[in-house]
Amino acid sequence: MSLSTHNVSVGYHGQAIVKNVSLTLPEGKIIALLGPNGCGKSTLLKAMARILTPMGGEIHWQGNNLHSTPSQYLATQLALLPQTQPIPEGIKVKDLVAYGRSPYTGFWGRLTKEDHKIIQQAMEQAGVTELSEQFVSELSGGQRQRVWLAMTLAQDTPYLLLDEPTTYMDLNHQVELMNLFKTLNEAGKTIITVLHDINQAARYCNHLVVMKAGEIITQGEPESVLTKELLESVFSVTAQIHTDPVAHTPMCIVE
Amino acid sequence: MLNRFKKQSYLVQCTALLAVLCLFIWLSLFSWSIVPVSASQAITALFQTDKSIIAHSIVLDLRLPRALIACTVGACLAVAGAIMQGLTRNPLASPSVLGVNAGAALGMATVTILAPSFGLFGSSVAAMLGGAVTWALVMVLGSAWRGGEHGRLVLAGVAISALCAAFTKAILILHEDQASAVLTWLAGTVANARWGHWHQLWPMALIGLVGAQLITPTLNLLNLGEDNARSLGIKLGWARILCSILVLILVAAALSVAGSIAFIGLLVPHMARSLVGHDHRKLLPISAMLGALLLLAADIISRPIIFPLETPAGAILALIGAPFFIYMVSRRNR
Amino acid sequence: MKTLLSSFLLALLVAFIVALSLSLGAVSLSFEQILSGFDASSEFYFTIHEYRLPRSILAILVGGMMALSGALVQGVIRNPLASPDVLGVSQGAGLAAVILMTIFPSVSIFWLPWAALSGGIIAALFLWFLCGSHSGAIKLAITGVAMAALYSSAVDFLMLTKPLEVNNALLWLTGSLWGRGWNQITMLLPWLVLIPFAFSLAKRLNLIGLGDDVATSLGTSISMTRLWALTIAVGLTASCVSICGPIGFLGLIAPHLARRLVGGRHQVLLPCTMLVGMVILLLADLVARIINPPIELSAGIMTAIIGAPYFLWLLFKVR
Numbered sequence: 001m002s003l004s005t006h007n008v009s010v011g012y013h014g015q016a017i018v019k020n021v022s023l024t025l026p027e028g029k030i031i032a033l034l035g036p037n038g039c040g041k042s043t044l045l046k047a048m049a050r051i052l053t054p055m056g057g058e059i060h061w062q063g064n065n066l067h068s069t070p071s072q073y074l075a076t077q078l079a080l081l082p083q084t085q086p087i088p089e090g091i092k093v094k095d096l097v098a099y100g101r102s103p104y105t106g107f108w109g110r111l112t113k114e115d116h117k118i119i120q121q122a123m124e125q126a127g128v129t130e131l132s133e134q135f136v137s138e139l140s141g142g143q144r145q146r147v148w149l150a151m152t153l154a155q156d157t158p159y160l161l162l163d164e165p166t167t168y169m170d171l172n173h174q175v176e177l178m179n180l181f182k183t184l185n186e187a188g189k190t191i192i193t194v195l196h197d198i199n200q201a202a203r204y205c206n207h208l209v210v211m212k213a214g215e216i217i218t219q220g221e222p223e224s225v226l227t228k229e230l231l232e233s234v235f236s237v238t239a240q241i242h243t244d245p246v247a248h249t250p251m252c253i254v255e
Numbered sequence: 256m257l258n259r260f261k262k263q264s265y266l267v268q269c270t271a272l273l274a275v276l277c278l279f280i281w282l283s284l285f286s287w288s289i290v291p292v293s294a295s296q297a298i299t300a301l302f303q304t305d306k307s308i309i310a311h312s313i314v315l316d317l318r319l320p321r322a323l324i325a326c327t328v329g330a331c332l333a334v335a336g337a338i339m340q341g342l343t344r345n346p347l348a349s350p351s352v353l354g355v356n357a358g359a360a361l362g363m364a365t366v367t368i369l370a371p372s373f374g375l376f377g378s379s380v381a382a383m384l385g386g387a388v389t390w391a392l393v394m395v396l397g398s399a400w401r402g403g404e405h406g407r408l409v410l411a412g413v414a415i416s417a418l419c420a421a422f423t424k425a426i427l428i429l430h431e432d433q434a435s436a437v438l439t440w441l442a443g444t445v446a447n448a449r450w451g452h453w454h455q456l457w458p459m460a461l462i463g464l465v466g467a468q469l470i471t472p473t474l475n476l477l478n479l480g481e482d483n484a485r486s487l488g489i490k491l492g493w494a495r496i497l498c499s500i501l502v503l504i505l506v507a508a509a510l511s512v513a514g515s516i517a518f519i520g521l522l523v524p525h526m527a528r529s530l531v532g533h534d535h536r537k538l539l540p541i542s543a544m545l546g547a548l549l550l551l552a553a554d555i556i557s558r559p560i561i562f563p564l565e566t567p568a569g570a571i572l573a574l575i576g577a578p579f580f581i582y583m584v585s586r587r588n589r
Numbered sequence: 590m591k592t593l594l595s596s597f598l599l600a601l602l603v604a605f606i607v608a609l610s611l612s613l614g615a616v617s618l619s620f621e622q623i624l625s626g627f628d629a630s631s632e633f634y635f636t637i638h639e640y641r642l643p644r645s646i647l648a649i650l651v652g653g654m655m656a657l658s659g660a661l662v663q664g665v666i667r668n669p670l671a672s673p674d675v676l677g678v679s680q681g682a683g684l685a686a687v688i689l690m691t692i693f694p695s696v697s698i699f700w701l702p703w704a705a706l707s708g709g710i711i712a713a714l715f716l717w718f719l720c721g722s723h724s725g726a727i728k729l730a731i732t733g734v735a736m737a738a739l740y741s742s743a744v745d746f747l748m749l750t751k752p753l754e755v756n757n758a759l760l761w762l763t764g765s766l767w768g769r770g771w772n773q774i775t776m777l778l779p780w781l782v783l784i785p786f787a788f789s790l791a792k793r794l795n796l797i798g799l800g801d802d803v804a805t806s807l808g809t810s811i812s813m814t815r816l817w818a819l820t821i822a823v824g825l826t827a828s829c830v831s832i833c834g835p836i837g838f839l840g841l842i843a844p845h846l847a848r849r850l851v852g853g854r855h856q857v858l859l860p861c862t863m864l865v866g867m868v869i870l871l872l873a874d875l876v877a878r879i880i881n882p883p884i885e886l887s888a889g890i891m892t893a894i895i896g897a898p899y900f901l902w903l904l905f906k907v908r
Contacts, residue, residue, distance in 0.1 A: 046802070049802070049805075049806050050805065050806070051801070051802045051805050051806070071805070071808045071809075071810065072808040073808075074808065075806065075807050075808030076808075078806065079806060080802060080803065080806035081803075082800060082802040082803060085799065085800055085803065086667060086798070086799065086800045088798040088799065088853055089669070089848055089853050090848040090849070090851075090852040090853030090858075091798070091852065091853040091854070092852065095852070095853075095854055096799075099795055099796060099799060099807070100807070102792060102795070102796055102807050102808070102809075103807055103808045105792070107789065107792060108791070108792065108856060109791070109792040109795065109856060148803075151799075151803075155806075155807065161806075396901055396904065396905055406727035406728060406730070406731045407727060407904060409731055409734075410670070410727065410730055410731055410734065410900075410904050411901060411904055413734045413738075414897045414898075414900045414901045414904065415897070415901070417837065417838075417893050417896075417897045417900075418893065418894065418897035418898065420893070421763075421889075421890045421891075421893035421894045421897065422894065424762075424763060424886075424887075424890050425886050425890050425894075428884065428886055428887075428890075429880070429881050429884055429886065442745055442749060517742075560750055561750050561751075566746075566749055566750055567749060570742065570745055570746045570749050570750075571746075573738075573742030573745065573746070574742055574743060574746055576742075577735070577738045577739035577742050577743075578739060580735045580738060580739070581719070581732070581735040581736060581739060584731050584732050584735045585719045585720070585732055
């Protein structure tokens with residue numbers, strides 16, 4: 001009930017990409033936003049993270065309009081990991097992760113013991129503890145992605161919004177990340193992520209939202225959402241749906 | 256009117272420009288003189304010289320070399336700019352923007368002050384060397400040959416200019432302790448031109464201008480892009496070296512008599528291109544005439560500003576050229 | 590720990606160069622002579638108290654302020670090539686000051702910083718208008734450079750048509766500390782108020798370095814921070830320019846050097862940048878003074894000789 005959109009239209013330069021979307025995101029789940037390129041899934045995510053202001057409609061957080069809620073407070077509730085990040089010069093990994101604590105720190109950014117504990121924990125969860133003394137600019141793409149994830153985790157919010165977090169990662173790190181989502185989810189966090197890989201979404205997420213051309217086509221559990229007809233109409237592919245022999249979740253195989 | 260002029264044939268355009276040029280030369284012979292010179296005296300001085308009339312000797316000894324030098328310097332810089340723009344396929348390229356001016360000025364200042372015994376010829380050679388060094392540096396740093404961004408090349412040029420200008424100022428101040436002379440020289444002026452300068456200028460200018468006209472077919476092919484040019488049988492390395500040498504001759508010639516005059520090389524090729532298009536065979540002569548016209552006009556305009564003192568024509572040109580530079584930069588990047 | 594040590598060493602370096610600048614010059618003084626120079630009855634009183642001391646203090650103030658302004662600009666627009674002088678703000682401020690001095694010579698010198706400030710603001714707004722808020726590093730720098738060329742050619746023109754005293758002209762062309770004294774220091778003092786404001790932005794500048802999206806999601810207002818940081822930067826630059834002329838490349842290189850020393854956290858970076866700026870300007874002024882006395886080069890020539898190659902290197906490196 002916490003995060004919901006009501007007739008929301010969002011876009012760039014007066015052009016709506018997301019059109020009139022009303023959506024309630026179930027609390028306590030791992031939610032994947034799926035859809036072909038340009039369908040507006042990232043745009044919708046950015047609107048929910050208050051990066052973009054809707055052209056029409058409202059986004060509600062705990063029943064209040066998101067865009068009139070104090071930004072400092074929201075920063076303790078919603079964390080965003082964008083798809084691409086700048087590479088800050090002369091910043092060490094531990095500094096970057098510590099920046100995630102800034103909604104809680106005072107005006108000079110001084111860290112308490114509690115803050116240090118949370119930073120340590122976030123780095124462990126993202127598997128970057130051994131990188132902590134390195135400069136962010138010296139890391140590989142996949143390492144950097146995990147460092148930024150640690151920063152987002154250090155923000156310690158009940159909701160995590162992620163825009164294609166697995167893009168630059170090796171397969172083993174992708175699996176680790178998705179398993180980390182499960183752990184975090186079990187600890188009570190709601191995770192909303194844009195994903196490219198339908199099978200990955202079906203295997204690790206328990207709620208799928210499928211979009212096409214700025215509108216929501218369907219949503220629900222993977223078993224009910226992932227059908228032959230949906231793949232045909234949204235992604236224009238003919239595919240078969242089978243059951244994953246390991247996880248027993250649905251998976252699609254393109255013919 | 257401009258549109259009608261654009262539609263005329265190339266020959267008509269050339270003739271018209273030449274006529275306007277003659278008109279401006281005539282104007283520059285008599286306008287704003289401390290000793291009054293009448294418009295008719297300016298003509299009679301040329302054809303029925305009477306050395307006993309003061310106005311006649313003013314026209315012949317001061318005004319005529321000044322006008323000729325302004326024309327030649329303007330033409331040299333404009334053609335150098337056109338070659339550089341063709342060579343780098345970068346519309347912002349020009350001797351002043353890419354640092355060749357500043358490098359040549361530094362070379363010249365060094366030799367003139369530290370080794371004055373080399374004389375005028377020595378300083379021209381030094382100017383060429385200085386220009387060559389900066390040109391090579393800018394090219395390497397701006398990575399122009401590898402199709403680097405246009406902006407990077409220009410920024411490299413600006414930084415090198417700043418560096419050379421700092422050294423030039425340092426040398427001149429340490430030597431002269433006179434900032435205003437430095438300034439006049441750096442701004443560029445033809446006010447002090449005499450026949451001696453002309454004799455030094457014309458051989459180099461002639462070589463440069465004729466040479467430039469001879470390489471125009473190559474420039475046209477370079478315009479098609481490196482790969483195409485190569486497949487059409489152009490030896491890229493040699494073409495570039497040849498073009499660079501011509502640019503350096505032209506810039507050094509202009510600089511050694513008039514000081515560092517900026518923005519003609521940037522401005523004029525664009526004006527010429529809007530008249531005759533991208534064919535370098537037509538573009539270069541038109542650029543030369545327009546460049547001559549522009550510097551001559553700037554020289555005439557500069558005279559009344561603090562009359563009877565002289566304002567460097569280069570300062571006027573910078574005031575016209577800099578907004579154009581901004582316009583080009585912001586238009587390109589849109 | 591390393592950062593503390595670096596800052597301490599930098600501060601020591603500043604003190605050392607100040608001592609050097611007090612002792613070296615047309616006449617070299619020993620340590621005892623310098624000390625006696627603070628006594629009004631001493632023969633060195635004039636050299637030390639009226640000439641070298643105010644000049645060193647001014648170099649400290651101007652170096653620190655210009656460097657700080659560069660760090661603010663680089664931090665807030667995330668562009669390693671940016672600085673008030675590359676973006677034309679210094680030259681715009683200088684042009685306004687020169688216009689005031691040459692065209693309205695009767696106006697009190699009190700108005701000089703304010704004229705410079707308005708010139709700097711206009712230059713910044715003009716650049717903003719031409720480039721918009723989302724332009725790449727190279728584009729912003731090249732437009733700024735073009736603007737700077739316009740302003741400096743206008744200054745050249747005014748200098749040529751309405752000649753000032755030679756050394757004064759040099760000041761406005763390259764930036765110099767020549768002939769500056771206690772008067773100018775008192776003119777600059779009120780502007781030091783901006784420094785605490787700049788420091789108060791440190792935390793938000795860190796977050797802006799993470800990108801607009803993340804900074805917003807961490808609760809920072811991007812546009813407000815930008816507005817504040819740029820206004821403070823223009824104010825710092827303009828006040829310095831109105832007194833010492835546009836000293837080039839100082840605001841560009843000091844933050845880069847400081848970042849190499851102490852990293853990119855602005856809480857440490859901002860004070861360190863100021864120290865680095867002080868060192869550079871003190872050194873530049875010292876070298877400019879002692880290279881061939883009594884002729885003086887201007888400090889701006891020296892900073893350009895160090896700064897331009899550094900700029901080229903950055904240009905080579907930047908993506």
